[in-house]
Amino acid sequence: MKSIVLIGFMGAGKTTVGQQLAARLRIPLIDTDELIKKETNLSIPKIFELYGESHFRKLESEMLKSVLKQNHVVSTGGGIVELKQNRDFLKQHPYTFFLKTQLTTIFNRLDGDQNRPLWNQPYIKRLELFNKRQVYYEEASNVTIETDQLTVEEIVHNILTHLCYK
Ligand SMILES: Nc1ncnc2c1ncn2[C@@H]1O[C@H](COP(=O)(O)OP(=O)(O)O)[C@@H](O)[C@H]1O
Ligand SMILES: O=C(O)C1=C[C@@H](OP(=O)(O)O)[C@@H](O)[C@H](O)C1
């Protein structure tokens, strides 16, 4: 089977759900952020600071193409949908799941977070980013799962159910 890909805004639970889903399916997890950190030996805030967001997007995009063909769970970074070519690529992929989460829930989850440069900015900028990207996530995904009222285990169960019917 091809990779199962999780997309959604920062704090939607992509990394956490990805870990549990990969464990349940007994297949490897690739978290694009973790892989970028490992390959560059830099933190994400440092990459943004030294080379800018566009460089990070380039690394992310190259990585996405190489990992989709494999039999992995792939948890992406929230900005993977910024590039149109990535959205097209994800849409063509049969197992792209959008973890949809309200901004209020995300505020609770990411309160005080300092590791996400694009979260670490004024409220109005976060709101603009959130609104713009909702359209992109819808555009790039095949299945949407609303996560606000669900535990991580319930989201994993939901994804597994969808996979059974594919
Ligand atoms: N369904 C959920 N219910 C409650 N907390 C969650 C849920 N999903 C994720 N979290 C918490 O939200 C935070 C962000 O999760 P994370 O997996 O890093 O999100 P993402 O990778 O999408 O940015 C973590 O503290 C995680 O434990
Ligand atoms: O939304 C974004 O642009 C980003 C989301 C982060 O990943 P998470 O969605 O896992 O937080 C990480 O890739 C980077 O800070 C940029």
Ligand SMILES: [Mg+2]
């Ligand atoms: Mg993550």
